[in-house]
Amino acid sequence: MRNPIYLLLPLGVLAATSTVNDKVSPPKDSLALSMLDSIIVREQGISVNASVKTSVIEAGLLLTGIRTVLQHVKLPPATAERYETYTDRIMSGLIPALANATADRISPLDEFSVGAEFIRRYVQTGNKTLLPTIQTLHEVDLVRNRQEDESYWYFTYTNVTTQDGLFSIPQFISLYAKTFSRSVASEAYATAALQFTNIVSRCLSHRTGLLYHGYDPTRQFPVWGNLTCRGHSESIWGRAMGWTVTGLLLTLDVIPAHEPAAMELQHAFAKLMQSVLTAQDERGPWWQVMDQPGREGNYLESSATGLFAHAMARGVRLGYLDGKEYLGPAKKAFGWLKENAVVDLGDGALGYNLTVDVCSINSTTRFD
Template identity: 35%
Template sequence: MHLEAVILALLTCTPTAYAAPKPTQPYSTWMASSFLSKKPVINRHYVSNVLGEGIQKAATLHKNATLLSYASNAISSLVSTNGTLIGWNPTYYSLDDLRVGNNLLFFWDSQGRKDEKLKTAATALRKQLDRYPRTPTGGFWHRDPAYKNQMWLDGIYMASPFYATYTSYFEPANTTAWNDIVLQFDLIEEHTRNSTSNLLYHGYDEAKKAVWANPVTGASPHVWDRAVGWYFMALVEVLQVYPKENPGYARLKGYLTTLADGVKKAQDVSGGWWLVMDEPYPGMKGNYIESSATAMFTYAYLKGVRTGLLDAKYRDTASKAYDLMIEKFVKVETNGTLSWEGTVEVGSLNGDASYEYYIGVGLSENDGKGAGPFMFAATEYEMWKTS
């Protein structure tokens, strides 16, 4: 169906903000089509490409040529004919900049592995990892020079699924690369895992120089929901392609099952998850149920179950969260399109990483960091319900 026809069909919907709307089509394509009508910015930034992947997932599942063409053209527009990522600086090191590699590889693979410019661009990103700044124990810095010797959960998602997918496509026998991929998770687990709650702190400073760094572990003081969401998704995605015969596979799967348990225990009775997840902060003044992590957890649970990584019991956890998202965070506009609510704008370790900092960051409407993962989750939910 053409986008214009989709939007026209949506115009007949009765707008009901903050109430479960009656869908005229699957929520994944409804949200994706709505975002096209909002004319989102297309660039190399990770937010644009998380949103693009959400649109691509919805389009692929429901065979929507308009949406898929949009996502494909968006990625192609970022790469020159000779395979250079437009505006990319190969000597600037930020894990966020690697996230576009997932989108490049998806369309290179799904379109017959014929588009050499996409492969060339992805290869340049992969080669940057070979010279990327690392902590003394081998972890990629989140960004150079701003976050020297720091690893964040966010960065694991930005780099590791791309690193693993690239290796699976082009260097499947590269044991050094596979071991390096699991090392990134090992370091995060060693320094940020809370063995009581089974949750992970936002990040750590291996040099222990940051104002927030724990003097023993180097970890930041709080469990920020979206950081955990990025990490949860990264584990699920990397395990899709990681070789089972490598000893690292069992470690990764163990990290996943432990985290799945911790996230389930942290779920609020409403079905969502608090912005700051560590005790005693859930329910505390200023804290709130946040939408991007709720979407990420839902997606990770559903895909983890579907692909055999997690026990089927977690579908109940995900279903409760999905219902909350439809009721609380999906908003029907007067023109029949959808908007996405309740996503915190940012969370960073560039300050004191205090509770007051996290709850003081504002919310952002139609933020791709939440809407993209909602589309991820919606496609998994729709696959489950129609299987």
């Protein structure tokens, strides 16, 4: 069984596609709430080991999913309090894991998704115990390695920028400036937008409109860095694009609509989602390697499907996408997840299957 956290976003947001601010009552036997309750019973996200690199991004995604449910679903007071308490428990476990600025500097950008949720929680509750971690991550942000084009290195791979970081760093730098440094907020928004536009410029497949996983502008990365004229990797990975479109939405949540960066990102989101829609399998999901459907060894993958279903439904709710075009495919993807990825563990708890673990860019990045 793979991590069920990926299902929280589509399950939470599909219930709230009517208006921007309204909360909706959950359906009877809500899978969103059942999944969240299962996560709580297993105490997932409570103990985070920063040396296990995927555990930090899972914590960031879990915090985002819980916040989404709390914002958009009408809950009994006791249930809402339980989810609020669990949020605080997760954050308490993350504080020591992110306290070492030296380690944070050479960790994946995933930690900034946690930082963004810390800022949102601080604004909501005034909990000052979150401030040292927020400030540490801000200071780390200032010294992270970047390309000459101002894109961040995702991890320690020299000169390599990937889509994975777009879930985390653009929303953090935007939210930090908006909350603590308003005098430089517009500059921060422009920097956030640049992270997306650089990826599109370097990684866009002109044939499919989808994005290759990442790029090295120096074209010197071992194995694949010199194989294409723009220095991009060789495969179009579903979850990488899922991180990008979800990151666009989270960043747009922060940037005021009148800012040029917001208009730029709305356009980028709509254009990418059109290509995502075209790539959807007729059964509802998306393939692990998006531009090679049906190839032997390829498979229908649930985490990318969850992220794309979320992006479609939420894009409709926020007015970025046409509901007549996207809501049906979003529900079809959601239906496929319910039938194929959600696992009844037989004790009232739910699990989640058909999710790839990782796809490291520190490889040939070819299909095989």
